[in-house]
């Protein structure tokens with residue numbers, strides 16, 4: 001009998017934590033997937049969902065896709081026949097070549113996101129699509145594009161925030177529209193618990209992190225820009241603005257000063273539904289500093305998400321809470337970029353060669369576009385599950401059901417999207433190939449290590465696209481780069497002084513032992529070199545020159561604002577097919593405030609129907625003040641097929657944010673009734 005062996009690897013999910021993993025192998029097979037005790041984030045434990053699913057459905061050959069398959073019944077019938085890789089790739093190549101020559105490669109739409117975030121598997125396939133000239137569904141428009149654009153106007157950058165280790169010097173941490181108890185469970189469990197500063201949560205939902213915070217501001221959804229102006233009013237009134245910093249590093253304070261002056265606590269209270277005294281207390285704690293500001297992705301998933309982000313960005317700028325120990329703002333950290341920028345190593349980049357010329361459409365336009373037979377002839381889906389995650393689900397499914405839309409789905413599992421494929425290609429899981437993975441919060445790079453052979457005939461994304469490029473007869477050498485060479489070249493670019501084998505041994509590495517101090521020079525990559533509260537670029541793009549002190553109108557005619565943020569048990573739709581996870585999640589629920597429930601005569605545990613222009617969905621009511629009046633909460637991303645055909649995205653209207661054509665899913669309105 002072979003003795004058991006332990007390998008270190010890294011979790012590549014779309015998660016703030018980026019945990020270290022230990023994989024126990026015996027007799028050549030994976031027997032357990034556990035948290036790495038020596039990893040500074042996971043500290044020996046995976047989150048609850050991964051602890052189940054990585055030992056459940058991810059290792060289950062009955063659940064995994066094992067072979068290429070061709071559709072053998074009507075679209076969506078789930079009837080497939082097994083074919084060889086050779087046949088599958090030849091058929092895909094033939095179809096794509098024909099569409100490109102008879103119509104245009106732009107009639108091929110490809111959609112991808114963060115099914116795996118490991119660097120090669122997540123980005124290398126883009127080379128193929130750039131070469132092909134296919135249309136791309138702009139990835140971030142399903143998630144966080146409004147926030148990115150807003151912060152680029154203000155700071156010139158949206159992916160360099162603070163180093164989480166600087167929290168040891170913070171007196172205050174503000175979490176604004178983020179829910180670490182679900183979306184960053186280790187940050188919730190360790191990082192937030194270990195700070196001596198006050199934790200302030202600004203969120204319509206009293207989630208676990210909010211319940212445990214020093215202050216929770218249960219703000220009305222979409223009213224955060226008004227709240228940011230209210231905060232600055234108090235900071236100004238109490239002499240807590242940093243005028244030296246403003247003079248040196250901020251452009252446009254005088255253009256927002258009158259609006260700040262008008263945003264009295266009473267005015268702000270009326271706009272946000274918050275108690276004026278609570279607003280004053282939170283504003284004071286933040287402005288005194290040193291303070292960290294974490295702007296969650298949930299915060300910008302609002303119709304006015306871009307304006308909200310620009311308004312919130314005033315906080316660090318005007319109070320000087322940036323560039324000093326214990327201070328800064330954070331949205332997402334590009335760990336590779338930040339680590340590489342600390343030394344003077346060669347130019348660093350992920351394998352993707354972005355093509356500026358590639359045509360693109362917003363994910364918000366995909367459901368309609370798939371229903372236009374003359375526009376798109378093929379739909380290539382990899383690393384995402386749009387039938388579960390995209391807006392306008394009913395419209396998505398009629399598009400996917402088009403018999404003439406040649407659809408290829410690459411996934412590890414037979415998802416609802418894969419049910420509509422003409423060709424299904426099996427992807428190897430992160431446990432089955434080498435790669436690199438980083439966290440978008442902590443500045444840590446991890447080795448993703450091959451712990452087992454790919455299950456069945458599955459292949460890593462990058463190998464699938466090397467083979468497809470060959471089947472297409474493409475000649476560019478960059479389409480065929482091998483993983484080992486790309487790993488070494490990325491590591492060299494990072495300047496860590498480690499080869500892949502050395503990193504593999506350690507599991508993970510950091511760029512520095514001490515917290516990095518970002519933005520300490522007070523210079524920013526904006527046109528003026530300053531933080532641009534007033535932005536000529538924004539104005540030229542058709543936005544107001546400065547952030548506006550606005551709040552969304554409250555829902556009218558008895559309608560509710562429906563929030564559908566991250567579930568504790570799912571990673572987007574991943575794990576929705578794990579029986580143990582399904583059991584723990586139970587039936588889909590919607591939380592409603594006791595006052596609204598009384599008004600409508602709804603009891604806890606009763607079935608209710610939510611409806612709007614996009615559809616109607618039945619859920620079990622939970623009567624609870626974890627949501628404010630006129631707001632509802634139902635978690636995202638169950639597998640529609642496991643729920644009678646639809647999930648909460650049936651109600652998700654594809655209304656675009658004010659900036660970046662991004663999703664405003666937390667701005668969806670519905671009516672609620674008894675079925």
Ligand SMILES: Nc1nc2c(c(=O)[nH]1)N[C@H]1C(S)=C(S)[C@@H](COP(=O)(O)OP(=O)(O)OC[C@H]3O[C@@H](n4cnc5c(=O)[nH]c(N)nc54)[C@H](O)[C@@H]3O)O[C@H]1N2
Nearest residue numbers: 113115116143383384385389410411427564572573574636
């Ligand atoms: N109602 C509502 N809807 C939302 C949101 C919301 O807040 N509310 N949030 C949105 C957000 S933030 C996002 S990011 C999107 C996410 O939406 P998607 O990008 O669709 O994410 P997932 O549903 O997790 O789909 C990822 C798929 O990739 C597969 N996968 C995993 N590893 C690999 C691999 O190595 N190769 C390949 N080919 N596939 C792999 C998984 O099995 C899974 O099926 O959903 C959005 N949808």
Ligand SMILES: Nc1nc2c(c(=O)[nH]1)N[C@H]1C(S)=C(S)[C@@H](COP(=O)(O)OP(=O)(O)OC[C@H]3O[C@@H](n4cnc5c(=O)[nH]c(N)nc54)[C@H](O)[C@@H]3O)O[C@H]1N2
Nearest residue numbers: 177178179182183221222296297298565566570571572666
């Ligand atoms: N367990 C788990 N973890 C995940 C994911 C998952 O699906 N499950 N998804 C991953 C992905 S792709 C992403 S993008 C991140 C997202 O993780 P987060 O950045 O935490 O974003 P969300 O979960 O969408 O929403 C966070 C909070 O925003 C609040 N919110 C909504 N509207 C408003 C508003 O108008 N104002 C304020 N102040 N708050 C508002 C919601 O109530 C919610 O509590 O999580 C990642 N991690």
Ligand code: SF4
Nearest residue numbers: 011015018019047050
């Ligand atoms: S999903 Fe996040 S919390 Fe869970 S194991 Fe992976 S990195 Fe850790």
Ligand SMILES: [Mo]
Nearest residue numbers: 014142143144
């Ligand atoms: Mo996301």
